Amino acid sequence: MVSSSAQLIFFCFFILFSAVATTATDHIVGANKGWNPGINYTHWANNHTFYVGDFISFRYQKTQYSVFEVNQTGYENCTTDGAVGNWTSGKDFIPLNKAKRYYFIGGNGQCFNGMKVTVLVHHLPPPPTSATVAANVKASDSAAPLVFP
Numbered sequence: 627m628v629s630s631s632a633q634l635i636f637f638c639f640f641i642l643f644s645a646v647a648t649t650a651t652d653h654i655v656g657a658n659k660g661w662n663p664g665i666n667y668t669h670w671a672n673n674h675t676f677y678v679g680d681f682i683s684f685r686y687q688k689t690q691y692s693v694f695e696v697n698q699t700g701y702e703n704c705t706t707d708g709a710v711g712n713w714t715s716g717k718d719f720i721p722l723n724k725a726k727r728y729y730f731i732g733g734n735g736q737c738f739n740g741m742k743v744t745v746l747v748h749h750l751p752p753p754p755t756s757a758t759v760a761a762n763v764k765a766s767d768s769a770a771p772l773v774f775p
């Protein structure tokens with residue numbers, strides 16, 4: 627027979643784990659299509675909500691493609707001049723640490739073939755203070771924007 631305080635501790639860990647799992651999502655660019663030419667990544671980005679602390683990950687053939695973080699000009703003009711960062715591992719996990727718009731493009735002119743994606747990263751919703759709030763946050767993960775009174 628499990629004591630009620632043991633149950634309570636287990637319950638608290640469960641809530642904590644739920645909250646952590648909710649706040650650190652890894653967004654795989656293009657889902658099962660990965661980072662490749664000829665894909666409209668605007669569709670993909672529109673179907674995800676990004677929060678500070680999430681990751682964006684790019685999966686691709688490292689002998690063919692790459693990833694550059696650029697600014698808005700670089701994104702629109704497909705130029706890597708003045709790039710903020712670059713990745714070439716073929717399986718890159720990039721932390722989204724700031725609430726801002728990020729721009730990523732493919733190198734070697736692949737940006738012109740559609741390898742470009744921009745994501746808007748939001749501030750985290752206020753931390754959950756009760757089981758009810760935690761459940762709400764988790765349930766609305768992929769739904770409409772959260773509105774807190």
Ligand SMILES: *[C@@H]1O[C@H](CO)[C@@H](O)[C@H](O)[C@H]1NC(C)=O
Binds near residue numbers: 666
């Ligand atoms: C990609 O999809 C977005 C949103 O559905 C659309 O506005 C845009 O024109 C598309 N871009 C291309 C190059 O097809």
Ligand SMILES: *[C@@H]1O[C@H](CO)[C@@H](O)[C@H](O)[C@H]1NC(C)=O
Binds near residue numbers: 669670673768
């Ligand atoms: C949007 O994302 C959900 C869950 O990740 C997925 O089931 C759905 O197929 C996606 N829709 C589109 C149009 O990509």
Ligand SMILES: *[C@@H]1O[C@H](CO)[C@@H](O)[C@H](O)[C@H]1NC(C)=O
Binds near residue numbers: 702705
């Ligand atoms: C980006 O392209 C626009 C026109 O498409 C041009 O006016 C602008 O100078 C370009 N910016 C850079 C930094 O090359």
Ligand SMILES: *[C@@H]1O[C@H](CO)[C@@H](O)[C@H](O)[C@H]1NC(C)=O
Binds near residue numbers: 697708
């Ligand atoms: C982007 O970076 C380039 C090169 O550093 C710079 O010329 C350009 O003004 C920047 N554009 C924006 C919108 O910050």
Ligand SMILES: *[C@@H]1O[C@H](CO)[C@@H](O)[C@H](O)[C@H]1NC(C)=O
Binds near residue numbers: 709711712
């Ligand atoms: C990639 O980033 C490194 C530093 O992180 C830099 O030294 C290098 O010049 C960059 N490469 C390109 C092609 O921008």
